[in-house]
Amino acid sequence: MTQQCDIGFIGLGVMGKNLVMNLADHGYTIAAFDLDQDKIEGVLKQDELERGDKAPRIVGCHTLEELLAHSAQPHLIILSVPAGKPVDIVCENLMKAGLKTDAVVVDTGNTLWTDTVERTAKYEGQFTLFSTAVSGGEVGARFGPALMPSGDAEQWQRLAPVWEAIAAKVDAKTGKPLESFVPGQPVTEGEPCAAYIGPAGAGHYVKMVHNGIEYADMQQICEAYQVMRDVAGMSCDEIGDVFAEWNQGPLNSYLIEISADILKQKDPATGKPVVDVIQDTAGQKGTGLWTAISSLEVGSPNPSIAQSVFARALSSMKQERVAASKVLKGPQPEALNEEQKAQLIAQLHDALYCSKLCVYAQGFHLMKLAGEQQGWDLDFASIAKIFRAGCIIRAIFLQSITEAFERNGELANLLVDPFFVEQIEERQTNWRKSIANAIINGIPTPVFSASLAYYDTYRNAVVPANLLQAQRDFFGAHTFERVDQPAGEFYHIEWSQPERQQVRVK
Numbered sequence: 001m002t003q004q005c006d007i008g009f010i011g012l013g014v015m016g017k018n019l020v021m022n023l024a025d026h027g028y029t030i031a032a033f034d035l036d037q038d039k040i041e042g043v044l045k046q047d048e049l050e051r052g053d054k055a056p057r058i059v060g061c062h063t064l065e066e067l068l069a070h071s072a073q074p075h076l077i078i079l080s081v082p083a084g085k086p087v088d089i090v091c092e093n094l095m096k097a098g099l100k101t102d103a104v105v106v107d108t109g110n111t112l113w114t115d116t117v118e119r120t121a122k123y124e125g126q127f128t129l130f131s132t133a134v135s136g137g138e139v140g141a142r143f144g145p146a147l148m149p150s151g152d153a154e155q156w157q158r159l160a161p162v163w164e165a166i167a168a169k170v171d172a173k174t175g176k177p178l179e180s181f182v183p184g185q186p187v188t189e190g191e192p193c194a195a196y197i198g199p200a201g202a203g204h205y206v207k208m209v210h211n212g213i214e215y216a217d218m219q220q221i222c223e224a225y226q227v228m229r230d231v232a233g234m235s236c237d238e239i240g241d242v243f244a245e246w247n248q249g250p251l252n253s254y255l256i257e258i259s260a261d262i263l264k265q266k267d268p269a270t271g272k273p274v275v276d277v278i279q280d281t282a283g284q285k286g287t288g289l290w291t292a293i294s295s296l297e298v299g300s301p302n303p304s305i306a307q308s309v310f311a312r313a314l315s316s317m318k319q320e321r322v323a324a325s326k327v328l329k330g331p332q333p334e335a336l337n338e339e340q341k342a343q344l345i346a347q348l349h350d351a352l353y354c355s356k357l358c359v360y361a362q363g364f365h366l367m368k369l370a371g372e373q374q375g376w377d378l379d380f381a382s383i384a385k386i387f388r389a390g391c392i393i394r395a396i397f398l399q400s401i402t403e404a405f406e407r408n409g410e411l412a413n414l415l416v417d418p419f420f421v422e423q424i425e426e427r428q429t430n431w432r433k434s435i436a437n438a439i440i441n442g443i444p445t446p447v448f449s450a451s452l453a454y455y456d457t458y459r460n461a462v463v464p465a466n467l468l469q470a471q472r473d474f475f476g477a478h479t480f481e482r483v484d485q486p487a488g489e490f491y492h493i494e495w496s497q498p499e500r501q502q503v504r505v506k
């Protein structure tokens, strides 16, 4: 008789192979398929290496018909293929191979959320498309990712035990990750970083914003690195030490931890720090861009995230920058003594903390507005909890965000949570000095600066948009509201008339 596996799995690349091994560690059997024969062999070999004398946990399948025959019904099929067309190709091919209407197909890729909404409707009645956005890279996939499931709520009941088993876990009280990186010995206790997000599209939206935050988080760490390198003249080892020290405090996070590690790594060919031989042109697959676009569409300003996308774009204009560097002059930083260096580092630490808070404030605000517009009932404490472990933006800081939303689920903006009000108050002088110092020395800090401008705008009851409204009315009769009249009453000035009469517009 054909062996019946618990799950059919399609796409055995970086994420897929590791998700399969993670599922196997939690007792699931898997029928595995990829277009690439070598990837099927690879996952079977990995299973052989890791399972010891136990029975094989994975069945390699060479066609989708074989995959369906080896998967127990009703089928649970998980996809880890590139976002976009491949998802549709696999879905169409699965139907041709005999997928039944009671099957659930789970897309775990970085799919654009609107594609998920459209696909869910398109395949209705043929099978159920469910989505679960995954974060954590290959190590996360292997030993515990953060999972953002969304779609049909009934299917979530079926999937919950699987996702809760393989997700990253945290200590419920402290929010600290509970980790094991030993194959066959997964963490089985603690609070899983997986919770139902909402209807189709909601999970992919939250993952998209996670990635937008990831872009800004990475960029602001790079800004701190550049200031230390180019203003303080510090070596990679020294900067790595600073990041390692920061990782012991409130900036503790996966991205700071890996940055410390990266800066200490030497290139085997030249013996130089590895970052010094890596080309300064950033790649991107699009999720940060999607977040920036969505923030403009939704009307939730995310300038820090947008700046991080622009920074990647500017970095990739290498030839133009090299040419410009020969003609455009800037200031030459002066050498710093040890005391000045220590001061610069302390100021940067606080700038990074405050800027980081603004990035998260923007990201969560975006999810709030998008959620309201889409009719998703997003639970922000639960989303912050998911981000506490497993994902790329995991950080000690997420526990404070969780607590802020637990105190007030309707919080307008993280910046006004009492804990964060205090945190910024303590650090903002250093934040300002850090940015001023970078500007004086000609070092760009787009995310630090955009975050400060966001903070300074958000905290102001009065901004200069009064003049802007007058300008709009002057050239285009776009009307304005008056401070001394009810909102919703619009006025216009006859700017081209000598008497400049003001009229109320009906």
Ligand SMILES: NC(=O)C1=CN([C@@H]2O[C@H](COP(=O)(O)OP(=O)(O)OC[C@H]3O[C@@H](n4cnc5c(N)ncnc54)[C@H](OP(=O)(O)O)[C@@H]3O)[C@@H](O)[C@H]2O)C=CC1
Pocket (backbone or CB within 6 Å): 010, 011, 012, 013, 014, 015, 016, 033, 034, 035, 036, 039, 080, 081, 082, 083, 086, 089, 090, 108, 109, 110, 111, 134, 135, 136, 137, 138
């Ligand atoms: N890498 C990461 O850190 C993260 C990635 N993601 C997302 O997860 C998804 C997978 O990413 P990743 O593992 O990095 O990508 P990979 O390219 O490493 O793996 C994708 C795999 O899917 C296979 N594939 C493509 N089309 C088909 C098909 N029609 N039928 C069967 N197999 C197919 C590919 O085969 P072949 O190579 O032969 O085309 C490849 O082996 C993507 O959506 C990605 O955005 C999400 C979080 C983190």
Ligand SMILES: O=C(CO)[C@H](O)[C@H](O)COP(=O)(O)O
Pocket (backbone or CB within 6 Å): 110, 134, 135, 136, 137, 211, 214, 283, 284, 285, 286, 287, 288, 392
């Ligand atoms: O989703 C991820 C992590 O959360 C992926 O690593 C993502 O592809 C990274 O994005 P980019 O390639 O644009 O830097």
